[in-house]
Structure formats: C-alpha cells, structure tokens
Amino acid sequence: MAQPAAASETRPWRDAASRPFISVRSLIKRFDDFTAVSNVDLDIYKGELFCLLGESGCGKSTLLRMLAGFEQPTSGAIFIDGEDMARVPPDRRPTNMMFQSYALFPHMSVEKNVAYGLLREGVKKSEAYARAGDMLRMVKLEKLARRKPDQLSGGQRQRVALARSLVKKPKLLLLDEPLGALDKKLREETQFELIKLQETLGVTFIVVTHDQDEAMTLATRIGVMKDGVIEQIGEPREIYETPNSRFVADFIGTVNLFTGKVAAVAPDMMRIETAELGDVRLPPQTGLTYGQQVWGAVRPERFALSRTRPEGAANAWEGVVEEMGYIGHMSQYRIRLASGVLIRATQSNRLRDEDPISWDEKVWISVQPAAFRVLTR
Amino acid sequence: MRGWFLPVTVTLGFVFLYAPIISLVVFSFNDSRLVTVWGGFSTRWYGELLRDRQILSSAWVSLQVAFASATLSVVIGTLGAFVLTRFSRFTGRLLLTGMITAPLVMPEVITGLSLLLLFVSMELTLGWPAGRGLTTIIIAHTTFCAAFVAVIAQSRLRSMDESLEEAARDLGAGPVRVFFDITLPVIAPALVAGWLLAFTLSLDDLVIASFVSGPGASTLPMVIFSKIRLGVSPDVNALATIIIGFVLVAVLIAGWMMRRAMRKEM
Amino acid sequence: MSAGNALTRSAPWRGTAWMMGKLGLSGRSLVIAIPMLWLAVFFLAPFFVLGRISLAEAIIARPPYTPFFDRAPDGSLEILASFENYRFLLEDALYRNAYLSSIRIALVSTLFALLIGYPIAYYIARAPEPKRSVLLMMVILPFWTSFLLRVYAWMGFLRSNGVINNTLISLGIIDSPIQMMQTDFAVYIGIVYTYLPFMILPLYANLTKLDGALLEAASDLGASPMVTFFTVTLPLSLPGIVAGSMLVFIPAIGEYVIPALLGGPDTLMIGRVLWDEFFSSRDWPVASAVAIVMLVLVVAPIMWLQSVQNRREET
Numbered sequence: 028m029a030q031p032a033a034a035s036e037t038r039p040w041r042d043a044a045s046r047p048f049i050s051v052r053s054l055i056k057r058f059d060d061f062t063a064v065s066n067v068d069l070d071i072y073k074g075e076l077f078c079l080l081g082e083s084g085c086g087k088s089t090l091l092r093m094l095a096g097f098e099q100p101t102s103g104a105i106f107i108d109g110e111d112m113a114r115v116p117p118d119r120r121p122t123n124m125m126f127q128s129y130a131l132f133p134h135m136s137v138e139k140n141v142a143y144g145l146l147r148e149g150v151k152k153s154e155a156y157a158r159a160g161d162m163l164r165m166v167k168l169e170k171l172a173r174r175k176p177d178q179l180s181g182g183q184r185q186r187v188a189l190a191r192s193l194v195k196k197p198k199l200l201l202l203d204e205p206l207g208a209l210d211k212k213l214r215e216e217t218q219f220e221l222i223k224l225q226e227t228l229g230v231t232f233i234v235v236t237h238d239q240d241e242a243m244t245l246a247t248r249i250g251v252m253k254d255g256v257i258e259q260i261g262e263p264r265e266i267y268e269t270p271n272s273r274f275v276a277d278f279i280g281t282v283n284l285f286t287g288k289v290a291a292v293a294p295d296m297m298r299i300e301t302a303e304l305g306d307v308r309l310p311p312q313t314g315l316t317y318g319q320q321v322w323g324a325v326r327p328e329r330f331a332l333s334r335t336r337p338e339g340a341a342n343a344w345e346g347v348v349e350e351m352g353y354i355g356h357m358s359q360y361r362i363r364l365a366s367g368v369l370i371r372a373t374q375s376n377r378l379r380d381e382d383p384i385s386w387d388e389k390v391w392i393s394v395q396p397a398a399f400r401v402l403t404r
Numbered sequence: 405m406r407g408w409f410l411p412v413t414v415t416l417g418f419v420f421l422y423a424p425i426i427s428l429v430v431f432s433f434n435d436s437r438l439v440t441v442w443g444g445f446s447t448r449w450y451g452e453l454l455r456d457r458q459i460l461s462s463a464w465v466s467l468q469v470a471f472a473s474a475t476l477s478v479v480i481g482t483l484g485a486f487v488l489t490r491f492s493r494f495t496g497r498l499l500l501t502g503m504i505t506a507p508l509v510m511p512e513v514i515t516g517l518s519l520l521l522l523f524v525s526m527e528l529t530l531g532w533p534a535g536r537g538l539t540t541i542i543i544a545h546t547t548f549c550a551a552f553v554a555v556i557a558q559s560r561l562r563s564m565d566e567s568l569e570e571a572a573r574d575l576g577a578g579p580v581r582v583f584f585d586i587t588l589p590v591i592a593p594a595l596v597a598g599w600l601l602a603f604t605l606s607l608d609d610l611v612i613a614s615f616v617s618g619p620g621a622s623t624l625p626m627v628i629f630s631k632i633r634l635g636v637s638p639d640v641n642a643l644a645t646i647i648i649g650f651v652l653v654a655v656l657i658a659g660w661m662m663r664r665a666m667r668k669e670m
Numbered sequence: 671m672s673a674g675n676a677l678t679r680s681a682p683w684r685g686t687a688w689m690m691g692k693l694g695l696s697g698r699s700l701v702i703a704i705p706m707l708w709l710a711v712f713f714l715a716p717f718f719v720l721g722r723i724s725l726a727e728a729i730i731a732r733p734p735y736t737p738f739f740d741r742a743p744d745g746s747l748e749i750l751a752s753f754e755n756y757r758f759l760l761e762d763a764l765y766r767n768a769y770l771s772s773i774r775i776a777l778v779s780t781l782f783a784l785l786i787g788y789p790i791a792y793y794i795a796r797a798p799e800p801k802r803s804v805l806l807m808m809v810i811l812p813f814w815t816s817f818l819l820r821v822y823a824w825m826g827f828l829r830s831n832g833v834i835n836n837t838l839i840s841l842g843i844i845d846s847p848i849q850m851m852q853t854d855f856a857v858y859i860g861i862v863y864t865y866l867p868f869m870i871l872p873l874y875a876n877l878t879k880l881d882g883a884l885l886e887a888a889s890d891l892g893a894s895p896m897v898t899f900f901t902v903t904l905p906l907s908l909p910g911i912v913a914g915s916m917l918v919f920i921p922a923i924g925e926y927v928i929p930a931l932l933g934g935p936d937t938l939m940i941g942r943v944l945w946d947e948f949f950s951s952r953d954w955p956v957a958s959a960v961a962i963v964m965l966v967l968v969v970a971p972i973m974w975l976q977s978v979q980n981r982r983e984e985t
Contacts, residue, residue: 517958644819
C-alpha cells in the first residue's frame with residue numbers, strides 16, 4: 028500500500044531513512060535479582076507524543092527514570108539528539124520530567140516553582156520570572172502566581188507541574204502518569220489541552236500511563252510493555268486492529284480469543300481449526316505453516332448479528348442470546364454457541380425504530396475474514 | 405473498660421503525674437525552711453536563689469552546653485539521617501546504622517564512663533582535650549543527642565516525597581543545591597523539634613555530665629544534685645517553679661503558633 | 671547534523687559529567703564521613719578504651735590505672751592485662767545481686783507503668799478531638815520539665831515528715847509516719863513516675879490506629895465489652911505494649927539518679943554500683959569491668975531485640 032508523500036513528515040517512523048531523535052539501545056536495568064527493564068530497543072522521533080502503556084510494575088516508569096537520569100542502566104545506551112547520556116547527570120540532561128505526584132516544592136510559590144529551573148540555568152532573575160509568567164499564562168494560571176501549591180486544586184497543581192517542566196523548553200519532556208491524579212471528567216478535558224500544548228511548543232513527549240484510553244487518545248505511537256519488555260510498538264490504530272500477541276490484543280480493548288491450529292493451507296485459502304468455532308476460512312497469510320498452533324482474535328464490534336444466516340458469509344455460526352445490555356449508542360451481547368463458548372459482540376444502534384435482537388433469540392453471528400486476526404503468540 | 409473504671413483510673417493517673425509538681429510549686433512560696441510544713445506565703449527563696457552565685461553560674465554553663473550541643477547534634481544527626489535514607493549503598497552503612505541508634509539504648513553511666521576514659525587517654529596520647537570542662541561536656545552531649553535528632557530527621561526524610569528532590573535535579577540543580585533549596589526547607593520543622601529535644605536532653609542530663617566535666621565546669625543538674633542529695637532545700641523548689649514556668653510559657657507559645665499556622669493553612 | 675559534529679559537541683559535556691562524577695563522589699564521601707567519624711571517635715572508640723582499662727589495675731597515680739604496655743627490663747614491650755577485675759566481679763556477691771536486682775526493679779516498674787499507662791492511653795485514644803490533644807499535651811508536659819526536679823518532688827512527698835505522711839497523720843489514719851523514702855517502693859514510684867510518658871505515647875499511637883469498626887464488629891458478633899477488649903483490642907495493641915515496655919525497661923535498668931535519691935543503702939542497682947565504684951572508690955578499672963559486663967549482659971540483648979524488631983518493621 029502506497030503512503031501519501033507527506034506521511035513521512037508527520038509519521039517519520041514509517042520512513043526508514045528518517046533519523047530518530049531518541050534512541051534506546053539494548054537497555055537493561057536490574058535491581059538485585061529483579062529485572063525491571065530487559066533489553067529494550069526504542070526509537071522516538073522529533074515531535075512525537077509517545078505513550079508507554081502497561082500495568083504497574085511492567086518497567087515503564089523505570090524506563091522513563093533512566094531517560095531522565097534518575098536510574099543508571101545496568102547495560103545498554105540512551106542517545107538523545109545524538110548524544111550519549113551515559114555519564115550525564117539528571118541536572119545536565121536536555122530533558123525535563125513531570126512527576127506523577129507533581130513534586131511541586133511546597134515551600135515555594137507557584138511562580139517560584141516555575142522559575143526555579145530557569146534560575147538554575149543562570150537566567151537573570153527578572154527574565155526568569157517574566158518567562159515563568161508567560162508559561163503560567165499559557166496554562167491559564169497567571170492569577171495564581173503568588174499562591175503556594177497547597178492552596179491549589181488538583182487540576183491547577185497539574186498545570187503548574189506542566190508549566191514548570193516546559194518552561195526550560197526541554198528537547199524531551201517525560202510525563203509520568205500526567206493525568207493519573209485527576210478525576211475522569213477533568214482528565215478528558217486535559218488530554219486535549221496536553222495535545223494542543225505539545226503541538227504549539229513542538230516538544231517531544233514521552234508519556235507513561237496505565238490507562239489505555241488515555242494512550243489511545245494522546246499518542247502518535249504506543250509502546251505496550253509487559254515484564255520489562257516492549258511487546259509491540261505502533262500507532263493506536265495498529266495496536267488495536269493488528270495486535271501482534273494475545274497479550275496486546277487482550278490488554279487493549281475487549282477481545283474474543285480462540286485457540287486453534289492451521290488445518291489446511293492452499294494458494295487461495297487457509298483453514299484454521301478452532302476448539303470454540305470449528306473451522307474458520309481465511310485468505311492465506313505468510314509465515315503460517317500446516318499444523319502450527321495459532322490463536323484467533325476478534326473484537327466484539329467486528330461480529331455481525333442477524334436473525335437469518337447471512338448470504339455468502341464464509342464464517343458464520345448459530346447461537347442463542349444469553350445476555351443483552353442496551354447502552355444507548357450500542358448494545359452488548361453475550362451469545363452462547365453450540366460449542367458452549369460465550370461470544371461477546373456489540374452492535375451500534377443506528378436507527379431509532381429498529382427491532383433489536385433480544386434475549387433468548389436464536390441468532391447468526393458472522394465475521395469478515397479481515398477482521399479475524401491470527402496470532403502466533 | 406467502661407463505666408466508672410476508666411475515668412477513675414485516668415483521673416488517678418493524672419493526679420499521680422501532677423500532684424508532686426504542684427506541691428513543689430506550692431512549697432516554693434513557703435516561708436518555713438521545712439519544705440513540707442506550711443509557714444505562710446513568702447518569696448524569700450526566690451531572692452535567695454538569685455543571690456546564689458553557684459546556681460547562677462552553673463545555669464549559664466548548662467545553657468551554653470545545651471545550645472552548643474543541640475546545634476552540633478542537629479548537624480551530625482541530620483547528616484547521619486540523610487546519609488542513611490538517601491544513599492542506599494556505601495561501605496560502613498551497617499556500622500553507621502548501629503552507631504547512630506545505639507546511644508538511644510545505652511545506659512548513661514556507660515556512655516559517661518567510657519567517654520571520660522576516652523578523653524583521659526586522648527589527653528595522655530594526643531594532648532587534647534587539655535583537661536575536662538565545657539568542651540568535653542558538649543562533645544558528650546552532642547554524641548547522645550545526635551541519636552535522638554537522627555531518629556526524628558530519619559522519619560521525616562522517609563516520609564518526604566523523594567520526587568521533590570528529583571524534580572529539583574531534573575530542573576538543573578546539583579546535589580548540594582538540592583539539599584539546601586529543597587531538602588532542608590522541607591524537613592526544617594522536624595529539625596526544629598529535634599533541636600528543642602536535644603536542648604532539653606542536654607539541659608536535663610546529670611549522669612554523663614558528672615563523668616566528663618572538670619572542676620571548673622558544673623552544670624545546673626550537677627549543682628542541684630549535690631544540694632538535694634543532702635535533703636530537701638526550699639530554694640530548689642523555687643528553681644523548679646521557675647523552670648516549670650518557663651516550660652509552660654514555651655508550650656503555650658508553641659501551641660499558639662501552631663494554631664495560627666493551622667488557621668493560615670485553612 | 672553529522673555524527674562528528676555531535677561528538678565534538680558532546681565532548682565538553684562528557685568532561686563536565688566526568689568532573690561532576692568525581693566531585694559528586696568525593697562530596698558524597700565527605701557527607702558520609704562527618705557523622706561516621708564523629709560517632710566512630712566519640713561513640714565506638716570509647717568502648718575499646720573501656721575494655722582496655724577493665725583489664726588494668728587500679729593504682730594511685732594520674733591516671734589511676736596501670737598502663738597497658740610496659741618496658742620489660744630487657745627493653746621489650748610487655749602487655750599488662752589481667753582478668754583480675756572480672757574474677758573479682760564473679761566472686762563478690764554484691765555485683766551479682768546488683769545485676770539481678772536491677773533487672774527485677776526494671777521489670778516490676780515496667781509492669782506497673784503498663785498497668786497505669788494502658789488505661790490512660792486507651793482513654794486518650796478514644797477521647798473526642800479537643801479533649802484528646804489537651805490530655806496528650808498533659809502527658810508530655812512533665813517530660814519537658816527537669817527530670818531531676820521531678821524526682822526531687824517525690825522526695826518531698828515521701829519523706830517521714832513529707833506531704834503523704836503529714837496528710838495521713840492529720841487525718842488520723844496513722845499515728846506515726848510510715849517509712850517510704852529510702853525503700854525499693856520509693857524507687858518503683860520514681861521509675862514509674864519518670865518513665866510513664868514513654869509508656870503512654872507508643873501505646874496511644876498504637877491505640878489510635880485501632881479501627882473502631884473492629885470493636886463494633888466484635889460486639890455485633892456478640893462479644894461483651896470485656897471480651898472484646900481481651901480478644902480484639904489487647905492483641906492488636908501488642909506492638910504498642912512491646913514498644914512502651916522497652917522504652918521504660920531500657921533506661922530503668924541502668925538508672926542511677928532514682929536509686930541514689932529515693933532508694934535506701936540496700937537498694938542495689940548496677941548503675942549505682944558503677945557510679946560508686948568510680949566516684950567513691952575511685953577504682954576506674956573495676957568500674958570499667960562492671961560497665962563491660964553490663965554491656966554484655968543487659969545492653970547487647972536489648973540491642974539485638976531492637977534490631978530484630980527494626981528489621982521486621984522494614985519488611
């Protein structure tokens with residue numbers, strides 16, 4: 028598939044010739060006998076908003092702290108803008124960090140907090156406070172400049188922390204769960220503010236989060252981490268539509284997983300025999316051999332439901348609606364197949380006067396071959 | 405634990421705690437030399453106390469010692485606590501942990517005797533400290549007070565959000581700068597509390613000071629001890645009343661300041 | 671930007687980083703060295719001196735003990751060390767009794783402090799807020815006044831013509847004063863009085879953490895207040911009991927001032943024996959030996975217990 032010519036400017040990772048801005052090479056971090064980060068390779072490009080996504084303890088924060096310089100790698104290398112960071116202490120790195128706890132200095136006013144980094148850089152006092160004021164205006168906090176951090180709300184504190192970490196115009200901003208402490212509504216608003224700010228300033232962001240919705244909304248690309256390893260790197264759509272493993276498929280969104288093996292491979296067709304669905308017929312895929320153990324993954328919204336067997340569908344199964352939940356814009360179904368397996372499916376409710384499929388009805392479910400993702404691990 | 409039992413026990417407990425102190429104060433205004441027989445109201449013992457050169461000069465010695473050793477012990481105790489909470493690995497870590505907490509459980513007689521013997525042998529071999537007096541008492545008090553300061557500072561340093569220090573590093577401050585800009589101001593209230601505790605402990609110590617002091621330097625507890633050893637004497641009651649008055653005023657001021665700080669935060 | 675360009679630009683960076691590393695490292699060692707050296711010289715070294723002098727003999731000289739090394743007639747160095755003092759401690763029943771009675775007095779006082787302190791701590795922990803702070807302040811307040819003067823206050827209380835006896839006589843309960851001063855009873859009173867706040871504070875800290883819902887759950891399940899106390903509150907407050915008891919027992923065992931002022935001539939406590947050995951008999955070597963034995967018999971187990979407890983708390 029040919030990409031438009033402009034894509035390599037907005038999506039440099041698609042172009043093999045573009046130079047990464049941050050390079051992580053074979054990075055390993057061990058704490059005593061626990062390996063927090065094991066052999067990570069990662070390239071991040073200028074202007075990206077990269078999300079490291081994973082559950083707590085997966086090593087994402089350790090990776091971030093090594094980029095900031097708070098942890099020394101056991102082995103491996105980090106390059107930022109071509110410079111080896113191995114011997115550069117945190118106070119000399121061209122990075123800044125926004126901490127999960129915000130880490131606002133409690134004994135300094137908002138203004139002083141924001142100006143602190145500039146003063147350490149040797150910027151003159153008057154200029155430092157002027158620039159801190161500009162930054163505070165940008166996050167709409169100029170009126171609170173004289174307050175102490177404990178006189179601010181959670182959302183205001185978050186913006187002070189952001190202003191403080193951006194005021195030095197770092198080459199790279201590291202954000203550790205930047206929205207984690209905010210309530211749901213504020214979090215959604217702030218997500219878009221964060222993207223806008225990042226685009227305005229052109230700073231490269233690396234965000235650590237455990238919240239998949241947040242990662243999907245914010246990121247240009249996502250790295251899904253598990254047990255110190257990056258399982259998959261890709262754009263949000265890639266991660267969702269073409270996960271490369273059962274872990275990623277299951278971690279992002281909801282998925283129906285099936286176990287099976289390759290039962291037949293022909294030039295124009297491939298058959299997979301699954302325990303739950305029986306035979307599934309798909310176009311052939313490279314890299315799969317006869318008898319190989321595989322898994323199938325289908326997102327709930329990829330199933331089509333109908334009262335009669337759909338015409339011409341290669342893969343369709345009959346079942347009974349066991350549970351149904353009406354959510355408004357869509358309905359959720361749990362459908363019991365003859366094999367005993369329970370399938371999750373969702374249907375969007377486009378028409379108001381539709382006669383929806385309901386409890387205990389017999390239904391047919393079918394899936395397009397392209398929506399049936401075959402996984403090898 | 406219900407009904408009459410608890411209030412009665414608690415009341416008796418507080419009577420037990422305060423009755424001796426109250427009687428001490430009451431009899432300081434007694435005209436009679438017999439401390440426990442009321443002979444009419446008088447402030448004559450206060451006058452006598454103020455004319456007692458020995459008491460006054462030893463009180464001055466005690467204040468100097470307490471001030472110097474509280475200050476020194478805050479420096480050493482804070483450094484020790486900082487090293488133990490912030491440097492995870494270094495040679496002698498276990499030794500330092502032991503040395504900084506052991507003075508807490510060490511009987512005063514052992515601390516006092518062993519330090520005296522050290523000072524004597526140091527004088528014999530190094531010529532320092534020449535004789536014993538203010539300096540040796542200050543050293544001894546600093547050593548055991550540093551342990552108390554270290555405990556207080558350590559618990560504050562542990563509960564402090566370490567990302568504050570990391571944030572300052574991240575914004576371009578070197579390690580020394582971070583300590584003075586961030587760590588010190590954040591733990592300052594704990595250090596003030598530690599200083600006050602060290603000051604009180606030093607002012608209160610009789611045993612260690614008795615061992616390590618020389619002929620020229622008697623602290624207030626040493627003078628009081630030699631007086632009351634021979635029996636009760638009314639001017640000691642007067643002194644006790646003055647000390648209790650000081651403590652009460654200090655507590656009231658501290659309480660008022662805390663209340664004000666809390667109101668300001670709200 | 672070429673690779674070479676990046677390298678030259680990073681060279682000063684590397685230089686600074688290297689220097690910083692060097693400086694940071696030496697700065698770090700300096701920070702470690704200050705408390706380490708102070709404590710090594712003024713806390714650890716004294717014990718070696720103590721041990722060495724406990725092996726010497728008392729003489730009338732300055733200093734009043736025999737030197738460790740001596741020139742033999744042939745000019746070689748001789749080590750003069752004798753375990754005479756330790757043998758003396760073993761043989762003389764006075765010292766053995768002093769050690770045992772110190773432990774007894776400390777144990778009994780700790781028990782009484784617990785019996786008095788527990789209800790107070792419990793009451794304060796359950797009190798509503800303004801009252802709670804005031805009561806807590808009242809427990810701490812005496813601690814800030816002079817320890818010596820608080821013991822002195824009891825002298826005025828317990829004397830034959832002291833407040834207690836005078837009151838009892840004037841009420842007609844007794845005809846002649848009861849001997850209370852210069853008894854073990856007076857020593858118990860003195861220790862319990864002095865160290866009561868140390869018992870109450872850890873107990874209070876523990877009991878405030880006790881979840882009130884637990885007590886409600888117990889009574890909901892049919893336990894009487896008494897049963898609830900013995901099956902829920904007491905077991906859960908065990909760490910507080912242990913901490914408070916340690917804080918009373920440890921200083922009590924080496925106590926000198928209280929037995930010296932309130933105790934009688936036959937109130938034996940090891941701290942007092944050591945003091946008299948040093949100040950009255952002027953026998954520094956024997957005093958040192960008493961201290962060493964005290965360290966081994968009494969302090970070492972306590973320190974071991976403390977470290978075990980600390981380790982348990984850390985995990």
